[in-house]
Amino acid sequence: MCGFLVYKTNEKLPQDKVDQISKALSHRGLETSIYNEEGAFVAHNVLPMTSLDENVYKQPLQDKRWGENFVGAFSGEIFNWKALKKKYNLPSENDSQLFTDLMMGHETTTRLHEMDGFWNFAAIEDGKLIGIVDYLGQKPLYYRTDMEAISSEPYALALLGPVKKDHLFFSTITRFDYDITGMTAWKEIKQMPPGSYYSEGTTKNYWNWDEVEDVDLDEGIFRSVKMRMSGEREVAVLLSGGLDSSIVYDVATAIDLDIKAFHIENGEEDYVKLLTNNYEKIDLNDYSVSKEEAIRRNQTPVDLGSVVPQAQLANALKNKGIHVVLSGDGADELFSGYNRSNFYDSQHSDVFNELPYYHLPRLDRIMMGSVVELRAPFLASYIVKHALGLDYDLRKGKKVLKRLFKDILPDEIINRDKLALKSEEVKSKTKRENVLDNIKIFEKVFKL
Numbered sequence: 001m002c003g004f005l006v007y008k009t010n011e012k013l014p015q016d017k018v019d020q021i022s023k024a025l026s027h028r029g030l031e032t033s034i035y036n037e038e039g040a041f042v043a044h045n046v047l048p049m050t051s052l053d054e055n056v057y058k059q060p061l062q063d064k065r066w067g068e069n070f071v072g073a074f075s076g077e078i079f080n081w082k083a084l085k086k087k088y089n090l091p092s093e094n095d096s097q098l099f100t101d102l103m104m105g106h107e108t109t110t111r112l113h114e115m116d117g118f119w120n121f122a123a124i125e126d127g128k129l130i131g132i133v134d135y136l137g138q139k140p141l142y143y144r145t146d147m148e149a150i151s152s153e154p155y156a157l158a159l160l161g162p163v164k165k166d167h168l169f170f171s172t173i174t175r176f177d178y179d180i181t182g183m184t185a186w187k188e189i190k191q192m193p194p195g196s197y198y199s200e201g202t203t204k205n206y207w208n209w210d211e212v213e214d215v216d217l218d219e220g221i222f223r224s225v226k227m228r229m230s231g232e233r234e235v236a237v238l239l240s241g242g243l244d245s246s247i248v249y250d251v252a253t254a255i256d257l258d259i260k261a262f263h264i265e266n267g268e269e270d271y272v273k274l275l276t277n278n279y280e281k282i283d284l285n286d287y288s289v290s291k292e293e294a295i296r297r298n299q300t301p302v303d304l305g306s307v308v309p310q311a312q313l314a315n316a317l318k319n320k321g322i323h324v325v326l327s328g329d330g331a332d333e334l335f336s337g338y339n340r341s342n343f344y345d346s347q348h349s350d351v352f353n354e355l356p357y358y359h360l361p362r363l364d365r366i367m368m369g370s371v372v373e374l375r376a377p378f379l380a381s382y383i384v385k386h387a388l389g390l391d392y393d394l395r396k397g398k399k400v401l402k403r404l405f406k407d408i409l410p411d412e413i414i415n416r417d418k419l420a421l422k423s424e425e426v427k428s429k430t431k432r433e434n435v436l437d438n439i440k441i442f443e444k445v446f447k448l
Contacts, residue, residue: 002059003028003368004073005156006122007041008129008148017159018043024156027297028075028368035060035071040124043156044073047323047371049231050081050094057094061123065091066104072123074099075152076139077375079227080116103132109197113211116227116380122150122198131198135207135381137356140364141192142184143203150198153365154184154191155299155446163188165448170301174435178302180353185300185448194356212385218404224380225251228326229259235324235375236260236317239279241271243398244328244337246413247405248377249275252326262325264313274410280320284312287319292441297369298362301435301442307366314370323372329363330355330378334387336395337418345392351384 003025007013013021013036021043022032029045036042042060050057061072074096078084081095084102088111092098099121102111109132118138122131131150133141142154144161151157166187172179182191192198195207215223225248229235237249239261252259253276261279263272272279289311298307317325332338333350340346367374377383387395394400402414429437442448 002044002046002073002075003152004042004044004059004075004122005149005151006071006073006124006129006131007150007160008124008127009039009041011038012036013041020159021156024159025151025153027371028152030371033059035062039069039127040071042071042073042124047373049077049233049324049373052232057096059096061096061100063097063100066100066123067125069127070104070123070125072100072121072125074119074121076117076119076134077228077231077373078115078117078119079230080114084111084114109206110211112206113208113381114213116224116382118379120152128200129198131192132206133192133194133196135195136351136360136379136384137192137194138360138364138376138379140356140361141198142189143192143198144188145190145201146188148201150192153299154186154189157189158186158446165443170439173300173302174432174439177304177431177435178354178358180357182357185442185446191357191361194352209385209388212381215382215386217383217386217400220380220383220386221247221377221404222251222254224377224383225326226255227380228375228377229255231324233324234260234322235326236262236322238313238325238327239263239272239275240266240328241268241275241413242328242416242418243401243405243409243413244331244378246271246275246328246409247331247401248326248328250405250408251377260322262317262320262322264309271413271416274412282313282316284309284316287312287315289315291438292445294366295438295441296445298365299446300361301438302358302362303434303438304358304431305434307362310363310366311369314367314372317372318370324375325367325372326375326377328378329359329374329376330384331398331401332418333359334378334384334395335390335398335401336392337398339418341396345396347388347392347395351388355379 044059048057078095081098120139129148163186169183196203294311
């Protein structure tokens with residue numbers, strides 16, 4: 001898990017600008033690398049996962065097999081990279097190299113559908129800037145419309161040159177809670193759509209769900225959890241006591257009985273005790289985060305209630321030396337677990353609007369603000385495809401998940417109501433009051 005900015009420029013950036021961008025992205029990794037030459041600027045922060053050998057994980061990516069004038073950066077995880085390396089007989093030494101080996105020199109993106117993971121990528125190849133984001137934007141990408149630059153985060157792009165406040169964005173989030181068109185607070189900065197490819201200032205969809213492997217749900221969940229327990233760092237589980245995290249925890253302990261579980265003290269501990277006594281409690285009050293700091297990390301005033309507690313959770317995990325966690329995120333969207341799904345089939349808007357334009361960017365920036373990689377097994381492409389093919393009646397209220405695990409998990413967990421993670425401050429106000437308060441804080445923090 002990493003973060004980067006790739007900028008096509010005719011001249012080297014001055015050192016003060018390099019330092020600004022490096023600082024803006026520094027929270028996304030443990031080590032920073034800079035490429036600053038005429039024609040290309042790349043800032044990359046790395047949190048090594050597949051290899052802890054500096055000679056292997058070092059970026060920016062440069063190799064003559066990808067082109068004489070190639071320089072690029074990769075962020076994310078390809079959990080089945082070794083299998084793909086073997087299948088295609090590639091020289092790749094880690095997942096970032098494998099991604100580049102699969103992409104460079106090929107006219108289609110078909111091979112990306114075989115990858116189990118989440119990713120974003122940008123490179124300058126023969127003077128041309130390209131970018132790629134995964135099928136749901138689990139690792140979001142942003143680009144400037146007035147220059148050729150791509151980054152893991154919007155604020156780093158704002159540092160490249162003058163930007164203006166996007167009044168339509170602020171009006172939209174005040175009315176609709178969040179934006180689903182890719183706008184940001186800065187008029188010149190947009191989010192790439194999920195499953196899209198950037199080239200010469202435009203984005204085009206490359207993802208085709210028909211090319212994703214069909215799997216049975218139980219097989220897919222087991223495979224996804226197992227794959228996401230791989231790598232060179234310790235993996236833990238966020239265990240709330242709700243159905244989704246309990247499923248992830250149950251499968252994870254079947255693979256590794258000693259995996260650590262962390263539970264937020266949120267009135268749900270009795271449910272966790274039905275599964276295990278081997279967990280560590282986190283009192284969020286011990287890891288205070290101000291609303292200003294949470295909004296600074298999130299780089300948007302959009303907050304439906306969980307930004308501050310998630311920032312506190314991220315700080316707690318960092319304090320405990322944890323850089324990788326599994327969570328149950330995505331199950332509600334895929335399997336119609338929200339209350340609204342009792343009244344209408346909200347799956348497609350939940351999956352293709354709420355996830356890529358609100359939920360996943362928030363998780364990425366808030367967790368990486370504490371250098372923590374969150375892996376969501378339910379969001380593996382083959383599980384998403386399976387869920388999209390289910391009839392509404394099978395999904396409604398997560399019926400299919402409950403049926404699959406009814407003989408494995410306690411009835412109290414199978415049948416319990418969903419409890420959302422929200423700060424007390426947010427609960428005490430209306431949605432409109434909260435967004436207006438957040439906009440004021442955002443404008444002060446980012447000087448808009």
